[in-house]
Amino acid sequence: MWPDIDTILLVIVMLVKVGVVTIILLNLPIPLTWLERKVAGHIQQRPGPMRVGPHGILQPVADGIKLIFKEDIVPAKADKLLFMFAPVVSLVPALCVFVAIPVAESVTIPYINKELTFYVADFNVGILFILARGGMGIYGIILGGWASNSKYAMLGGLRSAAQMISYEVALSFSAIGVVMMSNSLSLVEIVESQAGNLFDWNIFYLPVGPIWFVIFLIAGMAEINRIPFDLSEDEGSLAAGFFVEYSAMKFSLFALAEYTAMVTIATLGTLMFLGGWNGPVDIGIPPIFWFIGKTFVLIYFFMVIRFTLPRYRYDQLMTIGWNVLIPISLVLVLVTGLMRIYL
Amino acid sequence: MKEKKGSALSCLTDILNKAFFIDFAKGLKVTLGYNMSKIVTLNYPDREKWIPYQRWRGLHTLNRDPDGRELCVACELCSRACPTDCITVIPMEDDTGRGIADRVAKVWEIDLVRCLFCGFCQDACPTTAVRLGREYELACKDWSSTKRDRQQLLEEPEIPETLMGGVYKASFVFNKKEVKVVPDLTKKRKNFW
Numbered sequence: 463m464w465p466d467i468d469t470i471l472l473v474i475v476m477l478v479k480v481g482v483v484t485i486i487l488l489n490l491p492i493p494l495t496w497l498e499r500k501v502a503g504h505i506q507q508r509p510g511p512m513r514v515g516p517h518g519i520l521q522p523v524a525d526g527i528k529l530i531f532k533e534d535i536v537p538a539k540a541d542k543l544l545f546m547f548a549p550v551v552s553l554v555p556a557l558c559v560f561v562a563i564p565v566a567e568s569v570t571i572p573y574i575n576k577e578l579t580f581y582v583a584d585f586n587v588g589i590l591f592i593l594a595r596g597g598m599g600i601y602g603i604i605l606g607g608w609a610s611n612s613k614y615a616m617l618g619g620l621r622s623a624a625q626m627i628s629y630e631v632a633l634s635f636s637a638i639g640v641v642m643m644s645n646s647l648s649l650v651e652i653v654e655s656q657a658g659n660l661f662d663w664n665i666f667y668l669p670v671g672p673i674w675f676v677i678f679l680i681a682g683m684a685e686i687n688r689i690p691f692d693l694s695e696d697e698g699s700l701a702a703g704f705f706v707e708y709s710a711m712k713f714s715l716f717a718l719a720e721y722t723a724m725v726t727i728a729t730l731g732t733l734m735f736l737g738g739w740n741g742p743v744d745i746g747i748p749p750i751f752w753f754i755g756k757t758f759v760l761i762y763f764f765m766v767i768r769f770t771l772p773r774y775r776y777d778q779l780m781t782i783g784w785n786v787l788i789p790i791s792l793v794l795v796l797v798t799g800l801m802r803i804y805l
Numbered sequence: 806m807k808e809k810k811g812s813a814l815s816c817l818t819d820i821l822n823k824a825f826f827i828d829f830a831k832g833l834k835v836t837l838g839y840n841m842s843k844i845v846t847l848n849y850p851d852r853e854k855w856i857p858y859q860r861w862r863g864l865h866t867l868n869r870d871p872d873g874r875e876l877c878v879a880c881e882l883c884s885r886a887c888p889t890d891c892i893t894v895i896p897m898e899d900d901t902g903r904g905i906a907d908r909v910a911k912v913w914e915i916d917l918v919r920c921l922f923c924g925f926c927q928d929a930c931p932t933t934a935v936r937l938g939r940e941y942e943l944a945c946k947d948w949s950s951t952k953r954d955r956q957q958l959l960e961e962p963e964i965p966e967t968l969m970g971g972v973y974k975a976s977f978v979f980n981k982k983e984v985k986v987v988p989d990l991t992k993k994r995k996n997f998w
């Protein structure tokens with residue numbers, strides 16, 4: 463017995479969406495590495511990559527070709543299986559997260575009256591899914607550090623694990639804050655609750671919204687191992703940290719996972735605090751462009767921070783996590799709850 | 806680590822500084838300011854080329870007097886002064902007015918691999934025939950290009966003697982025959998360094 467036409471159509475549309483999202487995500491590091499190197503260059507008064515393509519736009523492609531042809535070295539006493547799997551383990555959860563991320567509100571296609579949604583799946587516990595999947599990415603780092611049979615790699619992995627435990631809590635708390643402000647766990651509904659003008663966004667839910675946003679940004683940056691929290695790949699003391707033994711495409715898979723994680727945090731910030739695809743003013747720009755624009759601003763912000771702040775010391779990192787962020791978030795949960803009840 | 810106990814006010818301002826990310830904002834101001842500022846990197850070889858100041862010691866030139874006669878009298882003082890012995894001069898007699906004297910150079914050859922661009926030859930030259938010019942792109946692919954003879958050195962240099970040094974717009978020529986950067990001497994980059 464054949465399923466009816468609607469079901470077949472649904473499956474086809476979903477497969478197409480999965481394909482599109484995957485292709486976009488796997489290609490995102492190309493413009494992002496270029497952008498990061500450009501930002502780095504311009505902050506240091508140099509042009510960055512200039513020679514491959516106009517303004518060096520094809521530089522990441524050239525780098526990719528170079529990485530493919532590099533020798534793939536596995537250290538002699540490394541755990542071969544884990545060493546092979548670690549990059550995959552770190553990349554898959556990073557890509558997995560995007561199943562639950564909506565990018566624009568659904569539109570009804572004229573003539574056939576079908577609704578087209580701009581997400582692969584609308585979980586009613588979208589935030590939980592994303593946090594759980596995002597948290598799994600750390601296994602790749604720990605496994606990679608452990609399997610390399612190198613003290614630097616292992617220290618990087620250990621640091622990363624400790625950092626993860628500290629900051630996952632604060633990140634989840636900021637998600638709790640958003641859930642309380644928006645009354646839903648589904649990302650689509652969270653965005654819909656912020657519809658309207660600028661002051662309906664969660665970041666402007668005064669006085670707690672901005673503080674939640676700052677906590678989210680700090681914890682998010684720690685979560686994706688970016689400066690000032692990139693202790694797991696601390697060049698100064700650990701050479702390159704957990705991927706010190708990796709080369710060729712395995713190395714680039716780690717880089718890919720890192721950039722995907724950065725995009726994840728930027729999109730999450732956009733969805734949870736900056737109103738998702740809702741524009742601050744209604745000037746007829748399609749919603750998806752608002753979404754992309756806000757995400758881009760956050761990504762740019764992360765990149766500028768990378769060249770602004772020095773790296774924190776390990777104990778400072780722990781202090782910020784446990785003594786500052788978590789107590790503040792606990793108080794904020796209380797305040798937000800009271801505001802929801804009495805206002 | 807022991808810290809000095811400040812007054813209550815300084816403690817308060819410290820906490821406020823941390824709470825409102827004042828230092829972070831200052832850092833962002835610096836980086837974003839530099840982000841907007843002008844790039845100081847020389848875009849060589851694609852779009853710009855640095856032309857050295859006039860006293861630069863680059864590839865040698867053999868010069869002529871205003872009437873177009875060779876200044877070189879083949880006295881061999883340059884070859885004697887040369888610490889690396891890289892200049893070969895063989896004199897000959899020629900009274901057709903090729904040089905300023907009857908004695909002219911039959912061969913005047915310099916081995917650029919040995920030359921260390923010290924400038925002793927131009928100091929030794931009694932007629933200012935040999936000068937060190939401003940050409941500095943001397944990389945080459947074969948040994949024949951490392952030697953320059955009289956004919957090559959006598960050619961008019963691409964950069965006129967009177968031109969001031971600086972950074973000029975340029976175009977990059979890259980093909981099988983040659984690799985060089987051709988400057989456009991009318992367009993000078995302003996405020997360089």
